[in-house]
Amino acid sequence: MWRSVASNALTLFIVLLVVAAGLLALGRERFSGPGPLTEAICVRVERGDSLSAVSRKLEEQGAVSDARIFRIGADYSDKAAGLKFGSYLVPPAASMSQVLDILTAGGQSTCGREVNYRIGVLTSEIVLRELDAATNSFVEVAKFDPAVAEAPAAYTELAGEDDLRWRVTLAEGVTSWQVVESLKRAEFLEGEIAEVPPEGTLAPDSYEVTRGGDRAALVAEMAARQSRVLAELWETRSPEAPYETPEEALIMASIVEKETGIPEERPQVASVFVNRLAQGMRLQTDPTVIYGITKGEGALGRGLRQSELRRRTEYNTYVIDGLPPTPIANPGRLSIEAALNPADTDYVYFVADGSGGHAFGRTLEEHNRNVAAWRRIEAERGQTPPVGVQSD
Structure with a gap:
């Protein structure tokens, strides 16, 4: 009898082990x-x-x-x-x-939600957006420019959420003054910025921040990132690049940045200015003249006057030889790369072509034809051509 009970118990135990093992395997699966x-x-x-x-x-x-x-x-x-x-x-x-x-x-x-403070060349805006998980894309919830408008209710109601992500994004071509002034209006940051950093030394990029983060520390990170980019690209520069120092390359990169927003054009634009330097020609570029007027403190908001093109300032490249003394904006990585590795061309002129890009010319005659074409396009659009035409 006891043998039978023991045998049954052993059988039951084995069965339970098998069942447990099966359940465990099923659970793991x-x-x-x-x-x-x-x-x-x-x-x-x-x-x-x-x-x-x-x-x-x-x-x-x-x-x-x-x-x-x-x-x-x-x-x-x-x-x-x-x-x-x-x-x-x-x-x-x-x-x-x-x-x-x-x-x-x-x-x-x-x-969830993200706040991105986009600091742009003409305007800056705080954008609150939420991820649509189904499409893995963000949907805009609220947007405003803190320089001219109060925060909408949708923003103020959600800005205190603990898991809200915060980001500050610098557009290519912003000036250091614009960056500092915009960061002063970022209510989600704290601390003072002692002085405006040297022009060109802040990297246009996107920066993860935290609510209550230090403004000065953020600016320091922007400067450190730009320094790393410049040092890295300086090592890969073309042997034909005409710069004695990385700082000179940064000046040229800022000019390229302000002359075109089309990435593919930047090496060609850089080649125009490099070729001009090699031939002893003046750069004759409007953005440097504008910087001499505004000092980077906002947009000019109008076309250049003939008197301004003739007036001698250290940034008027229609009057001075060579490069201006400092960058005229904060250039992005692609513009720095273009300045250090310009395209191999014979171009010494360029002008807008009406499509958002530029028409390049090797001779003054060719350039004049391109300028005439541009003026016809402007006339057809009912617009008055600017006084200064790039590199004419």
């Missing part, structure tokens, strides 16, 4: 296998959320098929206590294991 999501969603982890609360939320949102398996898997992988506050993008068919990795990785939120 469901934990690591494709999840139920058919499209991406945003999952928000609140501060202080427990694993149980998060697992229930994931099940309710359809991100996991079984909250219990998700909790067991988190415990088994020693990540149960590693949940990070924030909003996270969970892709379609993400396994429970992948979801757990996403929620415990830390760093910037990958979903």
Whole structure:
């Protein structure tokens, strides 16, 4: 009898082991296998959320098929206590294991809302936008220029959210004065900026910041980034580049930056100015004249006058020889690269061609034909051609 009981007990134990092993294998398969999501969603982890609360939320949102398996898997992988506050993008068919990795990785939120302060050449604007998880694209919620308008309610109501991402973006061609003045109006930053950095020394780029971050520290990062870019590209410069110092290249890059917004044209524009220097010609470029008038403190807002083109200033390249004394804006990486590696051309002239780009010329006769074509285009549009035509 006892042998029979023992045998039955052993059989039952083996069966239970088999069942447990099967359940464990099934649990592992469901934990690591494709999840139920058919499209991406945003999952928000609140501060202080427990694993149980998060697992229930994931099940309710359809991100996991079984909250219990998700909790067991988190415990088994020693990540149960590693949940990070924030909003996270969970892709379609993400396994429970992948979801757990996403929620415990830390760093910037990958979903939810973002504030981007775009500092531009003519205007600056604060843009609040939200990620549409289904399309993985941002939808604009609110936008305003802090220099001329108060923050809309949509912005003020959401700006205090803890997991809101913050970014400051500098456009290529902004001046250092514009950067400093714009940052002063960034209410989400703190601290003073002691002085306007030298022109050209700030890198046009996008910068992750935090609410309450230090303005001076941000400017220092902009300067450090531009310094690294210039040093890196200086080492790859063309042997024919006519600069004695990286600073001279930065001056040329700023001129190229202000002359064209088309990336593909920049090496050609740079070649015009390099060729002019080689032939002893003056640069004759309007943006330098404008900088001599405005000192980079805002846009001129009108065309140049003949008297201004004739007036001697250290930035009037219609009058002075060679480069102006400093950059006239903060050039981006592509313009610095173009200045250091200009295209191999015979061009010494260029003028707008009506399409947003420029027509280049090797001789004055060719250039005059291009200018005449440009003036006809302007006349057809009912516009008065500017007094100064680039490089004429």
